[in-house]
Amino acid sequence: MLGFLGLIFWGTAVAQMFGGVSVILMFKNYRYLFQEPCLSLPGWLALATALTLLPTGVLAVSISVKCSRNQQGTFMYLLLLLLCLEMSSAALAHSYCVRTTSQLESAISYLVHQHNWTCSQDPGNSAVDVIQRKLRCCGVHNYTDWLKASSLCHPTCVPESCCKVKHSLCWGDLGHVEQLSEEGCLKKLEDQLCFSMLHIFWSCTVLSILELLAAVSNGILMRRQPFHELRILDSYIFSQGYRY
Numbered sequence: 430m431l432g433f434l435g436l437i438f439w440g441t442a443v444a445q446m447f448g449g450v451s452v453i454l455m456f457k458n459y460r461y462l463f464q465e466p467c468l469s470l471p472g473w474l475a476l477a478t479a480l481t482l483l484p485t486g487v488l489a490v491s492i493s494v495k496c497s498r499n500q501q502g503t504f505m506y507l508l509l510l511l512l513c514l515e516m517s518s519a520a521l522a523h524s525y526c527v528r529t530t531s532q533l534e535s536a537i538s539y540l541v542h543q544h545n546w547t548c549s550q551d552p553g554n555s556a557v558d559v560i561q562r563k564l565r566c567c568g569v570h571n572y573t574d575w576l577k578a579s580s581l582c583h584p585t586c587v588p589e590s591c592c593k594v595k596h597s598l599c600w601g602d603l604g605h606v607e608q609l610s611e612e613g614c615l616k617k618l619e620d621q622l623c624f625s626m627l628h629i630f631w632s633c634t635v636l637s638i639l640e641l642l643a644a645v646s647n648g649i650l651m652r653r654q655p656f657h658e659l660r661i662l663d664s665y666i667f668s669q670g671y672r673y
Contacts (some may be wrong), residue, residue: 431489432489434646435490438486440461441636444593444632446476446479448472449473449474449478449479452475452522455625456468462533463529463532466488467637471518472522472629475519475632478511478513478514478518478633479509481510482636505644508568519630522626526623532579533615543640544557550575558588561588564613566613569614570613571613591609591610593610663669
């Protein structure tokens with residue numbers, strides 16, 4: 430049982446590392462959209478969990494082959510540490526997923542309204558242009574958000590970054606709406622954020638259940654093997670020495 434769980438721990442370490450790196454990179458790439466610098470904390474906790482899972486898996490496999498009191502005790506301590514890391518990471522991931530989605534709309538709307546663009550062939554390199562090119566989106570909800578943000582009464586274009594990649598001759602002309610990205614940036618960012626956060630949340634939840642099973646299995650093995658070092662307490666020599 431412990432040997433099988435040890436192999437699972439190695440596999441889940443890769444999954445935790447993937448989730449942690451994706452969260453850290455997302456907040457690094459879009460740091461100007463988030464006000465709190467500690468929002469990448471679930472990602473760092475997931476990386477710490479992944480690194481701790483590696484020796485834990487080794488101990489689980491080793492204990493299944495040859496029981497050792499020192500290894501079993503160390504294994505229990507690592508399981509307790511992992512449970513603390515995972516519960517903290519899962520709670521923060523779920524909380525941040527709810528909190529940051531409400532902040533995203535106001536942050537993206539602010540960038541759109543602050544962006545000064547003209548109907549030209551200049552590709553633009555502002556923050557919102559970078560987001561629209563990377564996510565292949567346009568505006569907050571769709572391209573009409575740019576029309577509302579424009580200072581012109583009847584704007585004839587949107588930023589060139591709204592253009593689809595396959596249309597190389599697109600310059601954001603509203604006369605060719607089919608060349609513009611249909612989906613807004615808010616939904617894409619929310620989907621990407623919640624996917625990364627929920628990946629950490631559910632992987633931590635499943636891991637906690639597996640670690641409880643490993644702790645029970647290890648506890649059963651420890652119960653079957655009493656401390657050999659303390660058997661001297663029941664020996665005849667010790668009882669004779671105690672009398673004197």
